[in-house]
Amino acid sequence: xxxxxxxxGYSSRRRVRIRGxxxxxxxxxxxxxxxxxxxxxxxxxxxRGRRAAGKPLRGKNVALIFEKHSTRTRxxxxxxxxxxxxxxxxxxxxxxxxxRGETIEDTARVLSRYVHLVxxxxxxxxxLERLASAASIPVVNGLSDINHPLQxxxxxxxxxxxxxxxxxLTIAWVGDGNNVCNSILVGASKLGVNVRVACPEGxxxxxxxxxxxxxxxxxxxxxxxILREPEEAVRDADVVMTDVFVSMGQEEERERRMEVFYPTxxxxxALMAKAKPTAIFxxxxxxxxxxxxxxEVIDGPQSAVWDQAENRLHTAKALLSLLL
Numbered sequence: 080x081x082x083x084x085x086x087x088g089y090s091s092r093r094r095v096r097i098r099g100x101x102x103x104x105x106x107x108x109x110x111x112x113x114x115x116x117x118x119x120x121x122x123x124x125x126x127r128g129r130r131a132a133g134k135p136l137r138g139k140n141v142a143l144i145f146e147k148h149s150t151r152t153r154x155x156x157x158x159x160x161x162x163x164x165x166x167x168x169x170x171x172x173x174x175x176x177x178x179r180g181e182t183i184e185d186t187a188r189v190l191s192r193y194v195h196l197v198x199x200x201x202x203x204x205x206x207l208e209r210l211a212s213a214a215s216i217p218v219v220n221g222l223s224d225i226n227h228p229l230q231x232x233x234x235x236x237x238x239x240x241x242x243x244x245x246x247x248l249t250i251a252w253v254g255d256g257n258n259v260c261n262s263i264l265v266g267a268s269k270l271g272v273n274v275r276v277a278c279p280e281g282x283x284x285x286x287x288x289x290x291x292x293x294x295x296x297x298x299x300x301x302x303x304x305i306l307r308e309p310e311e312a313v314r315d316a317d318v319v320m321t322d323v324f325v326s327m328g329q330e331e332e333r334e335r336r337m338e339v340f341y342p343t344x345x346x347x348x349a350l351m352a353k354a355k356p357t358a359i360f361x362x363x364x365x366x367x368x369x370x371x372x373x374x375e376v377i378d379g380p381q382s383a384v385w386d387q388a389e390n391r392l393h394t395a396k397a398l399l400s401l402l403l
Contacts, residue, residue, distance in 0.1 A: 101211045102219045105266045106291045120397035134164025144199040159395035187213035231266040232394035237387040246271035251316035256284035268295035275304045277312035316354045320361045347373045359383040
């Protein structure tokens, strides 16, 4: 029966504990630990709004540091903390002493005396590492320049919901081998999902994440491929994913990037037609419509984008519940 412990590779008899740990990259977590988050997320999604859902974060305070603008990460995390009974505290870099020269380490030590967890959305992954090394509380990666593990949790949950399994499915990533792509490679390979990345030369995923993904794939029997042609990656795929060609902080590269990516790597209806008839389209958002994806696809019947966005909330609740 799809969705059973045997199908998903997770033993319900083995208790998985991730309490008190940092959540910086998915490579630090086992397949069973990732599944524990996804399974709890599914339960919390079903229980949302019920009185019996519980408040596991009652009396807990969570600091939310944002160096970069956000819609989904901010709203999902603030709501996640609040719905679990905790208190979210939004902190922008401009409003903190961090923005006036206080060291990252000093900020981490002070926050450790006030709150129970820090979620940070930052420009550089190094910032997260420094926060985590100095803090005595868990630090969660809300996004960095090289990875976005929170997004991957929501992506995996969405795919699991649609297909009732993960192992053996194929994800085709089309476009820039960016931070979201890096995390998908690691998270998917840990759970036995094949990943094909179609990207231009010079825009491949980070080599460290590729090495981890390939090692994971050897253990799970999945495959990792780096290709140049989108049609080759998408052929008979179960999931087609993309992201913007020009991310925040890359505005000065826009003209050059558009010349490289557009229109070759655009996901349109013709490209989607090469995937399986049951294939779904996914995008982490925000989308630059009619650049990396056409309106016809993102608003079409194969789009799972809005479920994917909603699942950011449920996976955030699951992760917070397990860490705290």
